[in-house]
Amino acid sequence: MIDLKQLRENPDRFRKGAKAKKIEVDIDALLALDSRKRALMAEQESKRAEQNKISKEIGPQIGKLKGSLKKASDTERPGVEAEIKTLEEKPSRLKTEIQGLDQQIAEIDPRLNELLLKVPLPPDPDVPAGESEADNVELRTWNPDWFDPKKSFRENKGFDPKSHIDLIRDLKLVDFERAVKIAGARHYVFTGDGMRLQQAVLRFAFDFVTNEHGFTPMSVPVIVREECMVGTGFFPTGRDQAYHIAETARGAGHDLFLTGTGEVGLMGLHADEILDADQLPLQYATVSTCFRREAGAAGKDTAGLYRVHQFDKVEQVVICKADEAESRAWHQKMIGIVEELMQKLELPYRLLQCCTADLGPKNADMIDIEGWMPSRGEVDADGISQGAYGETHSASRLYDYQCRRLNLRYRGENGKTVFCHSLNNTVAATPRILIPILEMYQNEDGSVTVPEVLRAYMGGRESIG
RNA sequence: GGUGGGGUGGCGGAGCGGUUGAACGCGCCGGUCUUGAAAACCGGUAUACCCUUCGGGGUAUCGCGGGUUCGAAUCCCGCCCCCACCGCCA
Incomplete structure (x- = not known):
């Protein structure tokens, strides 16, 4: 496998390499998938970061509230339940968004991988060029x-x-x-x-x-x-x-x-x-x-x-x-x-x-x-x-x-x-x-x-x- | 093929679903002490990716994949691997 970073930095080297080896591979499609995936990952990661932050802040609160729910009287219960619901709302939304991004990435990944595995190592410059x-x-x-x-x-x-x-x-x-x-x-x-x-x-x-x-x-x-x-x-x-x-x-x-x-x-x-x-x-x-x-x-x-x-x-x-x-x-x-x-x-x-x-x-x-x-x-x-x-x-x-x-x-x-x-x-x-x-x-x-x-x-x- | 047990950091070994990337021990690296070494003590010890004003910030990873959940090393499912005993066998 070639280094994806190098491919990003110098795609021409790999285009030429594949051509010299007479191997067909769609480098442009690969680059497009790669940048799409990275954008999705960046978005997903920032959402996850937010989710983790919230989780640390309100997680223990939810735990406590859920515990108190068991002991709560019938009159207290609706209030506590509403409080839990409010706390859960944002992380719940983040979760859905993250799952959506996950799906998109999962769709790209196999295609990206397949292409990446096909990119040949470019021949060394001192290898003579040839047709057959x-x-x-x-x-x-x-x-x-x-x-x-x-x-x-x-x-x-x-x-x-x-x-x-x-x-x-x-x-x-x-x-x-x-x-x-x-x-x-x-x-x-x-x-x-x-x-x-x-x-x-x-x-x-x-x-x-x-x-x-x-x-x-x-x-x-x-x-x-x-x-x-x-x-x-x-x-x-x-x-x-x-x-x-x-x-x-x-x-x-x-x-x-x-x-x-x-x-x-x-x-x-x-x-x-x-x-x-x-x-x-x-x-x-x-x-x-x-x-x-x-x-x-x-x-x-x-x-x-x-x-x-x-x-x-x-x-x-x-x-x-x-x-x-x-x-x-x-x-x-x-x-x-x-x-x-x-x-x-x-x-x-x-x-x-x-x-x-x-x-x-x-x-x-x-x-x-x-x-x-x-x-x-x-x-x-x-x-x-x-x-x-x-x-x-x-x-x-x-x-x-x-x-x-x-x-x-x-x-x-x-x-x-x-x-x-x-x-x-x-x-x-x-x-x-x-x-x-x-x-x-x-x-x-x-x-x-x-x-x-x-x-x-x-x-x-x-x-x- | 059958039955049972198990996979956590370099190794050993913890881990009521919520500051656990993960206690503790060993190993390793650096330091203090010492004439030197050992011992003791102190500190540090994973990988990958992304972003960066290059100070740092973020995400993922507890066999692998999926699921439940606001939140999973911890619960559920599938797979892989290892160990033990039985059966078969070069």
Whole structure:
């Protein structure tokens, strides 16, 4: 959530920000509702102040009179009753007026809130402007000495590559048919070495970020309340991407939602808390199953392991002080962790600076890390894919957008409470990361070499198949 | 799933429907005393929003929402959460 005060002071900044992100939101309607609400509140508050004042003055009198009414004789009673009525007249009128204002505010509030939640965080000035993801900017690339994506796979390795889809079929690593029988399209079942490899990658990534980079290992619920989805900024805009467990239909008090990333649980941990400044920064890592409906992606990446409804992800999150320089430094560090991981896996990758149009509502800046996937990209005359980068990681910098929604604060130096900054980045997500691993490490005989850093997690195995 | 108990400030714990934003204790911060520390004593210790002539003023908040009332932490209803026991169970 953005700061409503800032919106009032500088609405243009937010209009431009939304425009740059290609997000529609009616800022003028929001401002109008806000000023209307504030006028109503001011009126209501002054009436309440008057009511409180009167209440203190005449309240005890009414109490006494009502007490004396019980003992009063029939002749005294009408006089006392009239006196009470007179005393009650003004506060009673105020009460009606306050209730009227209450109704008006209650009508405005949900509309105001809905709009406010939709206002995106403006992109940082140094984020390149763009119209679509085609305008994202490549920052740098890295390759192991044994592979250069500028040359063909054959030139690099001496044979034409199989796609991961062929590899997992031939090596019996995944059973798609039965997965679809059980759960429908975009599902998969890892079998045998496929499952071993998947678990190896997750465990390697988790150990790497926790043991070597000091992130605290955590588990998280993946079934959460709506507040948690709103608080982390995935709702209302991404509502149709989340699986919805309609428990209210069974008479329960609230529904639940399946999370699309461990970030939701990790960020939700400290919602509504005021942390001590010396507790910060919080560095958390979790491994969790992630669920995504992939609404709007029908027909896109339907084959293979690239786009699926359920996957597993090691996620890193940092909650730090509200300091831009510190926030930026963490962003770099978190990206560095992923680069180090990719280098340990010896997978070619590039860093992609996302342009304004590719940013979601909640981030000020986002860097994608893309792994080289030989099976993607253009297909040549011989039916051989040229390879292309595919997104494997995404590192977001959010300022206080998320913590403001989550009401996650710390006590600053002067004792004031301040909303924290937050950042998040993938460490490794399977099965997607398995695509470059399988395709890059495949051998001419159809086997796949196990990357060296994963062997310890595969019982020392050096190859599959 | 059943039955019962409970949610009050950083924590513990009071609170006949009317100066209760909330006694008291602990903790924390500042001060006095002390060579220093402890003890003792004194003072201060919530959050959010609105207005401001920047001195301050106002409103809301006792799990959350609604209701009764001139007035609700206190009464009524719904929800959420926690605890205990029983049943079921990975």
